[in-house]
Amino acid sequence: MKFLKMQGLGNDFVVLEGPISVANEVIVELCDRRTGVGADGVLVATRLDDAVQMEYWNADGSVAEMCGNGLRCIAQLAMGKGWVAPDGFIVRTASGDHAARRVGDGLVRAFVGTASTLASDVSSCGVNFHAVMIGNPHAVTFVDSVINAPVESLGPEVEIDRQFPHGTNVEFASVLSRDHVELRVWERGVGETDACGTGAAATVFAAHSRGDVDARVTVSLPGGDLVIEVDGDSVWMEGPAVSVFSGTWPAT
Template identity: 40%
Template sequence: MQTGRNISSLPFMKMHGLGNDFVVIDSRGRDARVTPALARGLGDRHRGVGFDQLAEIRDSDTADAALDFWNADGTRAGACGNATRCVSDYLMRQSNRRHIRLITQRGQLEAIRQDGPVSVNMGAPQTDWAQIPLAREVDPQALPLEGAPVAVGMGNPHCVFFVADVAQVDVAAQGRAVEHDPLFPQATNVEFAQIRGRDDIRMRVWERGTGITLACGSGACATAVAAHQRGLTDRRVRMELDGGWLTLDWRDDGVWMTGPTAHVFDGMLTPAFLEALE
């Protein structure tokens, strides 16, 4: 980022998927602009813009674009499914295309639009303890924690608890307690899932580095995988989150996620705001 009098304003977009909200910065054609300080400043809902995650679009030599993700506390996120859908929708509309590929820390992701919302292939789930990752070798399908949750990696770690009624769960207290459990060396997202049928799940989520959010795309994928591993659901499910519905389909080539997106407004960060962060 430039300093002093040479600092320039910075355009951004505000988007959301099911109320899971994002600031998106398009840095194609220039150097990356996001730093931990900028992510923290933008993520402040009182003094900045506010978001659950920040996504920065960058140039890529091997795909249509690259995506970097940041949490509101300034830490990096390895994956963000709803932001990936939002950015994919934006890029498809911009290029008048119905199929694109994106590079993320998760790897190359494929997005398509058929007749309705954008679908993104979030890749194959990571089910080996070392890949998730966990701190030691334990059974990911029955972790040695109260409630015997399931651990699944979707580019970032997830810990899925199956409960009788998600409305009765203190998501803030339990999510905060599990997020930094020593079993998760990179901390973890925490999901609480209620099975309502072979193709119907109700889920609430605590996201690492952010807290309670209305939806979490990678968390929805992880929950769908965990539910099928436990024999509770089929491979294709509809999932109700606090912010709305997603469709998850665990196929041979990965977990496909489909749902609505919204581009809410465009804005401009002032030089004074950017300079104050330094």
């Protein structure tokens, strides 16, 4: 089974060309950083007549509706293979269709999704969170410093809080200025990652809804910067996607 290793701001993936069926245990094996290829998740890219289909699994084998960094990687792969025109195309996911295009060398602009929030904040483990849905669920809290944020202790507790029946991603954000936010993310089914595209989008949407930031914001994550743009309830992102290496995994 041939694969390509790709990453977006350190959020890394094993990418397979579809159509292909992959068992959950194989996904877990591929993502294992000691005995496998090592990744935060597995992406399957399938060429369609007029678009590209993206499927995504977390490192624990669970299906995810959407992955922002994965979306950019699939877009970069499709452009590199000549499947699509780089000036604009559609990536189809479980959460809907996402327009994408090249905006620079290795840079992709893509529609993350339509965001919505619950009518009221959610309290979990004694902390208030903004619950945001943008293709997948997010719980965003704002802190004074992300360096000292309790990501590793609070993240896994909030992830499985029964207020989120399908689990949730957890964001710890600090607003540095009206156009700059610092962020760390505990990803559902993965743990803390270097970057999370939908997490950055959910965070800026929540901060913009509060009146804390402008419509276009740079989000600094451990893996690097993403640019997030909010237009009403629509959210867009711009960021890199890079191929790392290719290989073959024994068929199982």
